[in-house]
Amino acid sequence: MFVARFVDRVVELERLRDFSFKGFYPVLFIYGPEGCGKTRLLRELVGELRESGEFFVVYVDALVFKGSVEEAVYGDELFIKVLGELVSLAEPLGKAVSVVIPYAVKKFCERFSIRGRRVVVVVDDVARPLGLEHIEVYSKQLLNLLEYLSSRAKSVFIVASTSEGFSRSILLRHSYVCVELLWNLPFEGFVELAGELGAPERLLEYLWRVTGGNPRALIEVKYCDWDVDKWFSRAVVRKLKVFLEEVELEERDALRNSLEDPDVFAENRSLLEKALRYNLVSPVDRPALGYTPEPDSELGIGENYAWQLPAYPIVLKKLLVC
Numbered sequence: 001m002f003v004a005r006f007v008d009r010v011v012e013l014e015r016l017r018d019f020s021f022k023g024f025y026p027v028l029f030i031y032g033p034e035g036c037g038k039t040r041l042l043r044e045l046v047g048e049l050r051e052s053g054e055f056f057v058v059y060v061d062a063l064v065f066k067g068s069v070e071e072a073v074y075g076d077e078l079f080i081k082v083l084g085e086l087v088s089l090a091e092p093l094g095k096a097v098s099v100v101i102p103y104a105v106k107k108f109c110e111r112f113s114i115r116g117r118r119v120v121v122v123v124d125d126v127a128r129p130l131g132l133e134h135i136e137v138y139s140k141q142l143l144n145l146l147e148y149l150s151s152r153a154k155s156v157f158i159v160a161s162t163s164e165g166f167s168r169s170i171l172l173r174h175s176y177v178c179v180e181l182l183w184n185l186p187f188e189g190f191v192e193l194a195g196e197l198g199a200p201e202r203l204l205e206y207l208w209r210v211t212g213g214n215p216r217a218l219i220e221v222k223y224c225d226w227d228v229d230k231w232f233s234r235a236v237v238r239k240l241k242v243f244l245e246e247v248e249l250e251e252r253d254a255l256r257n258s259l260e261d262p263d264v265f266a267e268n269r270s271l272l273e274k275a276l277r278y279n280l281v282s283p284v285d286r287p288a289l290g291y292t293p294e295p296d297s298e299l300g301i302g303e304n305y306a307w308q309l310p311a312y313p314i315v316l317k318k319l320l321v322c
Contacts, residue, residue: 004196004219006044008189009037012182012290016045016159020055020120023155026175027142030161030289031168032182033308034279035216038161041182042122046074055118056153060101062126064094072097082108095129098138102145109152119153121145127164135167136174143176165276168283181288185213189291197222212299212310236315243278244319247271256320259313263302272305280312281305 019028030038042059049055057075064072069084072094083104087096101123108114123142127135142158149156161182162168171177185193190213194204197218203226210228211217217231224230247255251271258264258271265272265281275281284306286292293301300307307313 004193004215006040007192007196008185009041009044009290012041013044015289016041017048019157019159020045020049020118021155023118023150024157024159024178025146025150027139027146027177028157028159029139029167029171029177029179030159030182031165031179031282032163033184033214033282034163035214036163036182036184036308037215038163038182039124040215042124042159042161043074046120046122049118049120050074055120056114057120057122058101058105059122059124060094060097060126061124062094062098062129063124064097065092067093069093069097076108078112079104079108082111092129098123098126098130102141105145106148109149114149114153116154118155119149119157121158123158123160125162126160127162127167132164132166132170135162135170139171139174139177163279165279165282166273179285181282181285181292183213183284183288183291183293184211185215186291187213189213190218193218200226203228209298210309210311210314212301212307214309217309217311232311232315236309236311237319239278240280240312240315240319243274243280244316246274252320255316259300259317260297261302262300262305262307262313265305280308282308 032038046057046059049057058079059074061072069080069087073080073083083097086100086104105121130138146156146158168179171179187208190208191204193215194207199207207218207221220235221228221231224234251268254264254268254271262281265275284304295301295303299310300313
């Protein structure tokens with residue numbers, strides 16, 4: 001798989017870097033569309049911090065199913081050894097590691113001093129493997145870890161990410177987390193990534209209108225030989241057909257209206273929950289972590305809700321006519 005150079009995200013990376021050096025309270029949760037670049041941004045941050053030598057950094061990929069602990073965790077060798085004693089060959093591995101991270105970090109600090117060091121703990125894509133029913137308790141455990149570390153380290157920053165829209169509303173009930181949106185790339189960043197991927201210049205405007213700057217979607221189109229119709233058929237149509245099987249007849253009019261104005265979802269809770277569950281729609285909080293999308297009917301972005309990809313309303317228009 002071709003991996004493009006990290007592009008754009010200057011503001012987002014700078015803010016996370018600043019939180020890492022100064023410390024941050026409470027726990028930061030980053031949410032956003034699937035494929036918008038949350039993992040790449042967090043890994044870029046972790047790579048920078050590890051090089052400085054000033055940080056004790058732990059990065060957990062919560063979606064890793066099985067393998068060695070090193071496949072799910074990026075961090076200090078001594079810490080990974082301590083963690084390995086706790087999770088061994090557990091499956092799903094990423095979930096097991098995520099669950100024990102608060103305890104493992106405390107256990108490590110009891111054995112090895114972290115005084116004078118800055119601590120950054122990153123748990124990536126945590127809501128799905130843990131389950132929404134556990135996300136509140138888990139975020140409180142992360143806050144307890146942050147407070148435990150605060151008296152022992154020079155600074156502490158704990159950040160988790162999710163593309164699960166329901167988790168946002170659950171987390172916002174509490175004061176022990178701060179929730180921030182990471183959106184797709186802005187047009188300039190999208191053009192830069194498209195150039196890295198070798199996209200035909202004549203297609204740039206069209207690719208922007210169907211992907212909305214979503215990096216994963218752009219990469220998927222690349223592997224369809226820049227044939228957008230092929231991408232629609234392979235990655236979009238099948239997903240939307242399954243979604244439509246759950247949409248009741250009395251919800252169809254609201255769905256049609258949402259294709260022009262995604263804020264319509266606020267008026268139909270049942271339809272909204274289905275769209276969130278299929279990762280078709282995201283709530284939009286302004287300002288976002290960095291680039292903040294403006295309402296744009298062509299890209300499917302409203303004041304309060306947005307289609308994660310413009311491709312979704314484009315294809316749904318055709319499917320609802322059939």
